[in-house]
Amino acid sequence: MKRQDEGLAFLLRYENVAWYEDGKVRILDRRIYPNEIQFVTCNTYGEVAQAITDMVTQSAGPYTTAGMGMALAAYESRDMAEDDMLDFLERAARTISTARPTTTARMTIVTNDCLNTARKAIAAGEKVDEAIFERTIYTLNKRYAAMATVGEYLVDLFPENGKIMTQCYAETIVGTMLRVAKKRGKNLKLFVPETRPYFQGARLTASVALEQGFDTTLITDNMPAFTMVTKKIDVFTSAADAIVLDGHIVNKVGTYQIAIAAKYHGIPYFVTGMPDKGHPTIDTVEIEERDPKLVLEARGVKNTLEGVKGYYPSFDITPPHLVSGVVTDKGIYSAYDLHRYFEDEAKHEFLL
Amino acid sequence: MKRQDEGLAFLLRYENVAWYEDGKVRILDRRIYPNEIQFVTCNTYGEVAQAITDMVTQSAGPYTTAGMGMALAAYESRDMAEDDMLDFLERAARTISTARPTTTARMTIVTNDCLNTARKAIAAGEKVDEAIFERTIYTLNKRYAAMATVGEYLVDLFPENGKIMTQCYAETIVGTMLRVAKKRGKNLKLFVPETRPYFQGARLTASVALEQGFDTTLITDNMPAFTMVTKKIDVFTSAADAIVLDGHIVNKVGTYQIAIAAKYHGIPYFVTGMPDKGHPTIDTVEIEERDPKLVLEARGVKNTLEGVKGYYPSFDITPPHLVSGVVTDKGIYSAYDLHRYFEDEAKHEFLL
Numbered sequence: 001m002k003r004q005d006e007g008l009a010f011l012l013r014y015e016n017v018a019w020y021e022d023g024k025v026r027i028l029d030r031r032i033y034p035n036e037i038q039f040v041t042c043n044t045y046g047e048v049a050q051a052i053t054d055m056v057t058q059s060a061g062p063y064t065t066a067g068m069g070m071a072l073a074a075y076e077s078r079d080m081a082e083d084d085m086l087d088f089l090e091r092a093a094r095t096i097s098t099a100r101p102t103t104t105a106r107m108t109i110v111t112n113d114c115l116n117t118a119r120k121a122i123a124a125g126e127k128v129d130e131a132i133f134e135r136t137i138y139t140l141n142k143r144y145a146a147m148a149t150v151g152e153y154l155v156d157l158f159p160e161n162g163k164i165m166t167q168c169y170a171e172t173i174v175g176t177m178l179r180v181a182k183k184r185g186k187n188l189k190l191f192v193p194e195t196r197p198y199f200q201g202a203r204l205t206a207s208v209a210l211e212q213g214f215d216t217t218l219i220t221d222n223m224p225a226f227t228m229v230t231k232k233i234d235v236f237t238s239a240a241d242a243i244v245l246d247g248h249i250v251n252k253v254g255t256y257q258i259a260i261a262a263k264y265h266g267i268p269y270f271v272t273g274m275p276d277k278g279h280p281t282i283d284t285v286e287i288e289e290r291d292p293k294l295v296l297e298a299r300g301v302k303n304t305l306e307g308v309k310g311y312y313p314s315f316d317i318t319p320p321h322l323v324s325g326v327v328t329d330k331g332i333y334s335a336y337d338l339h340r341y342f343e344d345e346a347k348h349e350f351l352l
Numbered sequence: 353m354k355r356q357d358e359g360l361a362f363l364l365r366y367e368n369v370a371w372y373e374d375g376k377v378r379i380l381d382r383r384i385y386p387n388e389i390q391f392v393t394c395n396t397y398g399e400v401a402q403a404i405t406d407m408v409t410q411s412a413g414p415y416t417t418a419g420m421g422m423a424l425a426a427y428e429s430r431d432m433a434e435d436d437m438l439d440f441l442e443r444a445a446r447t448i449s450t451a452r453p454t455t456t457a458r459m460t461i462v463t464n465d466c467l468n469t470a471r472k473a474i475a476a477g478e479k480v481d482e483a484i485f486e487r488t489i490y491t492l493n494k495r496y497a498a499m500a501t502v503g504e505y506l507v508d509l510f511p512e513n514g515k516i517m518t519q520c521y522a523e524t525i526v527g528t529m530l531r532v533a534k535k536r537g538k539n540l541k542l543f544v545p546e547t548r549p550y551f552q553g554a555r556l557t558a559s560v561a562l563e564q565g566f567d568t569t570l571i572t573d574n575m576p577a578f579t580m581v582t583k584k585i586d587v588f589t590s591a592a593d594a595i596v597l598d599g600h601i602v603n604k605v606g607t608y609q610i611a612i613a614a615k616y617h618g619i620p621y622f623v624t625g626m627p628d629k630g631h632p633t634i635d636t637v638e639i640e641e642r643d644p645k646l647v648l649e650a651r652g653v654k655n656t657l658e659g660v661k662g663y664y665p666s667f668d669i670t671p672p673h674l675v676s677g678v679v680t681d682k683g684i685y686s687a688y689d690l691h692r693y694f695e696d697e698a699k700h701e702f703l704l
Contacts, residue, residue, distance in 0.1 A: 034657060203655055209660075218661065219662075219663050219664075225668070313582065
C-alpha cells in the first residue's frame with residue numbers, strides 16, 4: 001500500500017485524526033463529516049494550531065493532530081542549527097498546546113512528549129520529523145489499546161439489551177464500546193442527543209453507532225430527560241475533555257444537564273477516560289467560550305434577529321456527586337478517589 | 353383603514369394569529385417567521401385543520417385559528433339548510449379540535465363555543481360566519497386582557513434586574529410580561545433556549561424580547577443548566593399547552609429538563625396560564641409525537657446517516673413538585689391546589 005493510501009485508510013479507521021506527510025498535515029474536516037469527506041491541508045504548524053482552534057478536528061482528534069503538527073514544525077525547521085530548531089519547536093509547542101484553552105493541560109503533555117522525542121532524535125542524528133511522526137502513531141496505538149480496555153469495563157456496566165444515552169462524540173470510546181458490545185452479544189439501543197451547535201451527536205456518534213449495526217435513535221438536546229422516562233434509559237455515558245483529580249468532569253456543554261437529569265431519574269452516569277494529572281482541582285480548568293454566532297445560526301441559517309446576543313460555553317462542569325463511576329483502563333473509580341488511579345498498576349502504557 | 357390592512361396589522365400585533373376574510377383564512381407562517389413574513393391561505397376548514405397540524409401556527413395561535421376556521425366552515429356551508437349547516441359545522445369542529453392531539457381539550461372548548469355562537473346566529477337570522485368571526489375576536493381580546501393580568505402577577509415574582517430563563521415561545525404572555533416589566537422599570541435580562549427542532553425560542557421569543565428593548569441572550573438547548581450557574585439565573589418561566597388539574601404541566605419538550613435543573617439549582621419555576629378543566633388528571637393528556645424527520649435535520653440540512661431513527665415527542669410532562677407556582681389571572685396557585693382556581697372570583701372573563 002502506498003503511504004498516501006495508508007494515510008487515508010488510517011484517517012478513516014482511527015476516527016478521522018490527522019496525518020503528516022510530504023511537509024504537510026492533512027486533517028479530515030469533522031465540521032462537515034459525514035455529509036462530505038474533505039481534508040484541511042496545513043503547510044505550517046501555525047495552520048495546524050489554527051485548525052485545532054477552528055474545530056476542524058474535535059474530541060481526542062486534537063491530541064494526534066498536535067503530534068502531527070509538531071512533526072510538521074520539525075520539517076519546517078529541518079535546515080536550522082540544533083539550538084534554533086529546538087527554539088522553533090518550543091514555540092510550536094506553545095502555539096499548538098494553547099490552541100484551545102480547556103484542553104491546554106492535555107495538549108501540553110503531548111507537545112512535551114514531542115519535544116523529548118525531538119531532543120533524542122537530534123542526539124541520535126535521526127530525522128526529527130519522522131521521529132515525531134512515529135512517536136505520534138505509537139502514542140495513538142497505545143491510547144487505542146488502553147481505550148479498548150476502558151470499553152471492556154464500560155460494557156460490563158451495561159445491562160443486556162441496555163438502552164444507552166450518549167453525549168456529543170466520545171471519539172475512540174464510542175467505537176471500542178460498540179465493538180466490545182457486539183463481541184459479547186449485548187444488543188444495545190443507543191439514544192443520541194444531537195449536540196448543538198455542531199451536531200457532533202447527530203453527525204458522528206449516531207453515524208458510527210448505525211454503521212456498527214446498532215439500533216440508533218437521535219433526539220434533540222431538549223429531550224434527554226423526557227426520553228429517560230419514556231424510553232426507560234438504563235445508563236448515561238460520556239467521555240470527558242478533562243477528568244479533574246477532585247472528581248469534576250469537564251465535557252461538551254450539555255453533559256451537566258443530562259447528568260442532573262440522570263441523577264433525578266436514578267440512572268447511573270459513567271465517565272470514560274483517564275484522570276488528568278495536569279488538573280488537580282477544577283479551578284485549574286478554563287472553560288472555553290466560542291463564537292456566539294454559532295449559537296445564533298444552524299447549518300448556516302440565522303435563526304434570530306440581529307441584536308440578539310449568543311452565549312456559547314463550549315464545555316460545562318459536572319460535580320463528582322453526579323458521577324457514578326470513572327471508567328479507566330485500570331478499572332472503575334469513584335470520582336472521589338481518582339488519586340488512587342496513579343497508584344494502581346497499569347495494564348497498558350499510554351500517554352493520552 | 354381598509355379591513356385587509358387592519359387584518360395584517362392585527363396579525364402582527366397579536367403575535368401572528370389567523371384572520372378570516374372573503375371566504376379565506378390567512379395564517380402567518382410561524383415556521384419561517386421572522387426570517388420571512390409569509391401567509392398560508394386556507395380555502396376550506398379542512399385546510400385550516402391541516403395548517404394547525406403542520407405547525408403553521410403554534411402556542412396559543414391554534415385557538416384563534418380554530419375560531420377563524422369555524423367562521424370559514426360557516427361560510428362554506430352558507431347556502432345549506434339550517435340542520436345541514438349545523439351538521440357541517442359539527443364535523444368541522446371535530447376536524448379542527450383534533451388537529452393536534454395534545455391540545456384537543458382546549459380546542460374543543462373553542463369549537464364548542466363557536467357552535468353555540470352559530471346556533472344563536474341562526475336563531476337570530478344573522479350571518480353565521482360573521483358572528484363566529486366577531487366572537488373569535490372578542491374571545492381573543494378577553495384572553496389578552498386576562499393575560500395582561502397574568503403578566504402583572506408574573507412580573508411581581510421577578511427581582512429588579514432579574515435574569516429570566518424562558519422556554520419555547522410562550523405567545524401572549526411573553527409580550528404582556530415584557531410590557532409590564534418595562535412599565536415598572538424592571539430591567540430584565542432574558543436567557544432564551546433556542547427550542548429545537550423548530551427554533552421557536554430563537555425565532556420568536558428572542559426576537560420579541562429584543563424588539564421590546566430587552567437584553568436578550570440565546571443559548572442552545574443543552575446549555576440551560578450550565579447557564580443557570582454561570583449567569584446566575586433568578587427565575588425560570590414557561591407557558592403550558594395544558595395545566596392539568598392534578599398539577600402536571602404539559603409544555604414544549606425541554607420544559608421538564610429545565611424544570612429539573614431549576615429545582616437542582618434552587619431556582620423557582622413559574623408556569624403561566626389557566627388550569628384546564630378538560631384535563632382532570634395527567635392520563636387524560638396524549639403526548640403528541642411528530643415527524644422524526646424534523647429531528648434528523650436542521651434548517652433543511654440532514655445531520656446524520658440514512659437509517660438513524662429520530663424520536664420527536666412534541667411536549668413533555670413536568671410533575672407538580674417541580675413547579676413553584678401557577679400564575680393565573682386570579683393570582684398565583686400551588687400546583688397542588690388548582691381546583692381552587694375555579695372557586696375564586698375572576699377579574700376577567702375569558703374563554704382560553
